[in-house]
Amino acid sequence: MALIVLAADKGAPGVTTAATALGAIWPRPVLLAECDPSGGDLAYRLPAEDGGVLNPARGLLSLGAVARHGLHAEQIYEHTQKLVGGLDVLTGLTHGEQAGGLTWLWGPLGRSLAALPRADVLADCGRLGGHAEMGDFVAEATQVVLFTRPSLDHVAHLRERLALLDGRPVVVVIADPRSYRASIEEVRRIVAPWDVAFVAGLAYDPKGAELLRGQWGGRLDRSLLIRTARELAGRLAALLSPREPAGRPDHSGAGRGGAGR
Secondary structure, eight states: OOEEEEEESSSOSSHHHHHHHHHHHOSSOEEEEEOOTTOOOHHHHSBBTTSSBOOTTSSHHHHHHHOTTOOOGGGGGGGOEEBTTSOEEEOOOSSGGGGGGGTTTHHHHHHHHHTOSSOEEEEEEEETTSOTTHHHHHTTOSEEEEEEOSSHHHHHHHHHHHHHOOSOOEEEEEEOGGGHHHHHHHHHHHTTTSOOSEEEEEEOOHHHHHHTTSOOSHHHHTSHHHHHHHHHHHHHHHHHOTTSOOOOOOSSOTTTTSOOO
16 A cells, blocks of 8 residues: 655654554554564564563564565565554564665565555654665655654754755654744744755653553553654544545554553
């Protein structure tokens, strides 16, 4: 359906938390894919659907091992797992050294994820710029979403990244709720010279992020993180398919007063 690359240009503004929150409430079928060559931590951060731990060996690493002779979209789900709440996830590499033997994978992986017929893909790509081969992956994206903090250094790096990207990326500001609107407006003003699709916000909400690690349900749904993620997900889904009505396969347990599927 659509491949949405979620990334940053500097530091760790919270891309993985944002990707997980968006996946939990995405308004269409979705797969969360950890595609950061530097390594990911979903396998250690979030519980599996049965309450146990995810298998770090099943995911991008196992997919890469069988895909040297060709990678097709239908292979992807053979290597996915389910998080608590029922969200499908393709776990990433566990450390950056594993990326050395998989430099060939990123282009074919991007093409396969973009061709996935049954779901959108939210690809957590971490920090752009450290791995040149990721350019082949990003080139397959339907939409690129860049996350930033409103600090001067983060926004300066964001501007440099915008100058390098093709297309019309979305910019998302991870903002303190106490200065939420002001932070978004300031970043919107700074990036005005670039052709971005829109500038939006996501609340910096450590308590909400902590709830993502456990049982998804009513408390998580009321968090600032999820409330702002809903607004962002709606705008992104409308941008991807403005004429296609969205369903509501909510994975967060929202509206059900309890855990997800």
